[in-house]
Amino acid sequence: MKKILIANRGEIALRVMRSAREMGIKTVAVYSEADRNALHVRYADEAICIGPAPSNQSYLVIDKIINACKQTGADAIHPGYGFLSENAAFARQVKEAGIILIGPSPEAMEVMGNKLSAKAAALKYNIPMVPGTEEAITNIAEAKLRAVEVGFPILIKAAAGGGGKGMRIVEKVEDFEEQMDLAVSEATSAFGDGSVFIERYVSSPRHIEIQVLGDTHGNIVHLFERDCSVQRRHQKVIEEAPSSILTPEIRQKMGECAVDVARSCNYTGAGTVEFILDENLDFFFLEMNTRLQVEHPVTEMITGIDLVKEQIRVARGEKLSFNQENLKITGHAIEVRIYAEDPATNFLPDIGMLQTYRTPKGPGVRVDDGFEEGMEIPIYYDPMIAKLITYGKDRKEAIERMIRAIDEYQITGIETTLGFGKFVMQHEAFVSGNFDTHFVAKHFTANLLNEGSEEEAMIAAFVGASLIQKKSNTNPVTSADMAASNWKKNRKEY
Ligand code: MV4
Numbered sequence: 001m002k003k004i005l006i007a008n009r010g011e012i013a014l015r016v017m018r019s020a021r022e023m024g025i026k027t028v029a030v031y032s033e034a035d036r037n038a039l040h041v042r043y044a045d046e047a048i049c050i051g052p053a054p055s056n057q058s059y060l061v062i063d064k065i066i067n068a069c070k071q072t073g074a075d076a077i078h079p080g081y082g083f084l085s086e087n088a089a090f091a092r093q094v095k096e097a098g099i100i101l102i103g104p105s106p107e108a109m110e111v112m113g114n115k116l117s118a119k120a121a122a123l124k125y126n127i128p129m130v131p132g133t134e135e136a137i138t139n140i141a142e143a144k145l146r147a148v149e150v151g152f153p154i155l156i157k158a159a160a161g162g163g164g165k166g167m168r169i170v171e172k173v174e175d176f177e178e179q180m181d182l183a184v185s186e187a188t189s190a191f192g193d194g195s196v197f198i199e200r201y202v203s204s205p206r207h208i209e210i211q212v213l214g215d216t217h218g219n220i221v222h223l224f225e226r227d228c229s230v231q232r233r234h235q236k237v238i239e240e241a242p243s244s245i246l247t248p249e250i251r252q253k254m255g256e257c258a259v260d261v262a263r264s265c266n267y268t269g270a271g272t273v274e275f276i277l278d279e280n281l282d283f284f285f286l287e288m289n290t291r292l293q294v295e296h297p298v299t300e301m302i303t304g305i306d307l308v309k310e311q312i313r314v315a316r317g318e319k320l321s322f323n324q325e326n327l328k329i330t331g332h333a334i335e336v337r338i339y340a341e342d343p344a345t346n347f348l349p350d351i352g353m354l355q356t357y358r359t360p361k362g363p364g365v366r367v368d369d370g371f372e373e374g375m376e377i378p379i380y381y382d383p384m385i386a387k388l389i390t391y392g393k394d395r396k397e398a399i400e401r402m403i404r405a406i407d408e409y410q411i412t413g414i415e416t417t418l419g420f421g422k423f424v425m426q427h428e429a430f431v432s433g434n435f436d437t438h439f440v441a442k443h444f445t446a447n448l449l450n451e452g453s454e455e456e457a458m459i460a461a462f463v464g465a466s467l468i469q470k471k472s473n474t475n476p477v478t479s480a481d482m483a484a485s486n487w488k489k490n491r492k493e494y
Contacts, residue, residue, distance in 0.1 A: 001025060001076050001100065001316050006040070007065045008080030010370035011386060012294075013040035016078045019308035028072045030065060032058035034378040039370050046072050053380045059083045062090050066097050076100040076315060078308075082382065085291040088113060102315040104290050108265040112288040116159040116197055118261075122285050125260035130276075130284045132199035137180070143198060144176050153201040156183040160191035162287060164234030169201055204436040205276035207231065208243055208283065210258035211299045213310055214267045215320045222255040223303050224329055226295055230424060232347065232440045237417070238424055239295035240334045241302045244395060244433035245281070254283055255324075261288055270296070270311050294337070294387065297368060301333035301391040331391055332398040336406070336424075338369075338386040340377050342415035344446045349383045352376070355413030360405035364391040364398070377414060385416070395433075399425050419449050 004020050005028040006013045017027045017040065029044035034053035041047045048068040051058035058064065060083055069077060077094055079085035079101070091106035103109075112118045116136060119129060131150050136159055137143040147154050147170070156179060158166030166187045170179045180196070188194035206229045214220040227243035228236045242251070258273035265288075272289040296307050305327075310320070341347040357373040369386035371377065377385060390405055392398035406422045427443055429435045 001312065003028060003045075003072065003074045004076045004078055004102070004312070005030065005065070005069050005072065005074035006044070006078050006080065007059065008078070008083055008085075009035055009038060009040055009059065009381065011368045011384075012080040012292075012370075014043055014370055015368050016080060016308050017043050019306055019312065020078075022306075023309060023312060025312070028068065028074045030059070030068050032380070034380055037375070039372065048072065053378065055083065055380065062087075062093055065090075066093060066099065069097070069099050074099070076102055076312075078102040078311070079291070081291050081294055086113060086289070100315050102269065102311050104265075104267055104269050104271060108267050109290045111265045112271075112290050113162075114159050115157060115161070115287050116195065118265075118287055119285070121264040122261045125257075125264055127257050127261055127285045128283060130199040130202060130286075133197045136195035136197060140177060140180055143180065144173065147176055147198055148173060150198065150200045153203070154198050155201040156180060156196050156198055158183065158187035158191060158193070159195040159197060160187065160193040162289075166190055166196075202276050202278050202284070204438060205229075205278055206243065206245060207274070207437055208246070208254065208277050209272045209274045209289075209293075210254055211293075211296070211307070212258050212262045212267065212271050212273060213307070213314070213320065214262050214269065214271070215314045216268050216317055217319050219320045219323070220259045220262045220267065221320060221322070221324045221327060222258045223299050223305065223307075223327060225251065225254060226298055228295060229435055229437050230430070230439050231437055235339075236295065236337065237440065238334065238336055238421065238430075239298055240332065240395070240398070241298040242329050242332065245277070247281075250277075250281055250283070257283075257285065261285060269314050270307050294384070295335050297366060297387065297389045298333040298335050301366070301389060302329050302331055303327060304330065331393050332395040333389060333391045334395075334398045334402050334425075335387050335389045336402060336421035337384055337417070338388060338409075338411075338421070339417045340383045340385050340414050341417055343417055343420040343444075343449055344415070346446070347417070349379070350415040351379050352414045354411065356410050357413075358408075358410040359386075360388070360408035362405075362408075364401045365389075365405050366391070388418075388421070399431065420444070423448060 003026040006016050020027050027044045029041045029047040030050045031041045032053050050064040084090040088106040088109040091101050094101045111121050133146055153169055153171045156168040168179050168183045170176055183196050184194045208225050208227055210225050211223040225243050226239050226241045228239045230238040261273045270292050272293050274286045275283045277283045340350050342350045353376050354373055359367045366389040390398050390401035392401050403425050406418055424430050
């Protein structure tokens with residue numbers, strides 16, 4: 001493997017290129033017209049423009065990606081996350097073109113791409129699952145009986161959904177039919193597949209996921225867990241490794257289950273097995289993500305393993321160079337995602353130019369980003385602009401470093417979720433580890449961010465005044481711009 005094309009943009013494209021460069025592998029960037037001056041384009045050895053800004057005319061067009069490979073002689077593709085990364089048809093076409101996809105087989109993507117087939121595969125290995133229906137519901141009366149058996153509240157899920165899309169909570173039996181009809185029509189219009197199933201609703205879960213890695217020789221290991229319980233409307237905000245609530249025994253059991261789930265689809269490369277954990281610390285398999293995840297750095301920090309390099313080695317057909325016994329957790333890592341969203345306006349996307357952009361530095365700080373000072377944040381793509389990761393000898397030090405790093409981070413010109421990240425780091429529930437997936441809904445209101453010092457208030461006033469001036473000098477965003485933006489309508493959970 002001499003040359004890799006990165007079929008992605010932003011921070012993850014850079015992240016992948018860095019590992020490729022360290023391995024002596026050349027890189028090819030692809031970019032849309034909105035990304036001409038992007039950092040991933042400048043960083044790569046070569047770059048190919050693949051079309052207009054909207055991703056359905058560029059980053060999502062399979063033929064353009066494959067043609068860019070042929071044009072540059074790239075022998076492999078890294079898809080990053082989002083875009084085509086979990087698209088089995090893409091994986092198949094790449095293979096047919098004689099190009100290596102740095103990722104799992106199309107078959108594994110297909111099995112895990114549907115929650116019902118994923119559960120069916122996992123069932124063969126006796127993986128704990130939330131009680132519910134094992135097949136798509138075809139008979140509503142039958143399903144209702146099963147719902148009563150399982151006990152309310154129940155959750156209706158779309159088999160083709162993922163990351164919380166197409167889920168409906170049903171509180172009581174009287175509402176069942178109505179919610180069922182709504183769920184089916186929602187799933188049909190969103191995924192072109194109306195298959196739904198039910199599960200008992202676990203009301204206050206922790207969201208724990210296990211990183212796995214498999215090679216093409218049948219070896220599969222896990223690299224422990226990430227706790228992603230702090231989310232806002234299914235968008236992850238904070239992730240950490242290890243989880244503050246797992247015991248070594250549960251960790252080992254979950255790890256073994258995750259390896260079995262991976263084995264159930266002959267998984268190769270890096271993947272993530274998602275579980276929920278209830279109040280009794282019982283865990284249940286939910287789904288498997290067949291890509292490198294946004295939050296992979298926290299796992300890299302606590303294991304010392306470069307997951308992108310491992311993905312590349314596996315794609316080259318090499319054996320994993322370590323086994324489960326060689327892996328251990330050292331220290332603690334936390335990631336705060338920085339979105340171009342304004343916490344004061346219920347996280348509306350904010351756009352504009354990064355007037356000031358200075359990243360934190362020093363011990364235990366890693367920033368994975370794709371912008372620099374003076375750049376415009378394009379409106380067409382995901383609003384995540386950076387990931388701030390801190391590492392410490394223990395959770396306390398990782399939190400303290402995160403607060404210090406957030407304070408060092410200077411971003412002006414756009415609103416971001418940095419202050420929100422600091423709010424979480426300082427919240428008693430987060431610090432004590434006593435939180436679940438409802439943390440944000442339970443504990444956060446916008447006015448909590450305004451409890452800064454008088455000095456901060458003064459600075460805010462000045463910045464506000466200069467913003468008003470600045471805004472009057474720049475072109476306002478039109479509704480056409482917003483319509484062209486994929487931020488909301490194409491929001492996927494990574
Ligand atoms: C659940 C659940 C509770 N009970 N399933 C959300 C994302 C997708 N991967 C699966 N998800 C969940 N599935 C059962 N049976 C809770 C979640 C869940 C969640 C639900 C509502 C609001 C926020 C949530 C955050 C994480 C997980």
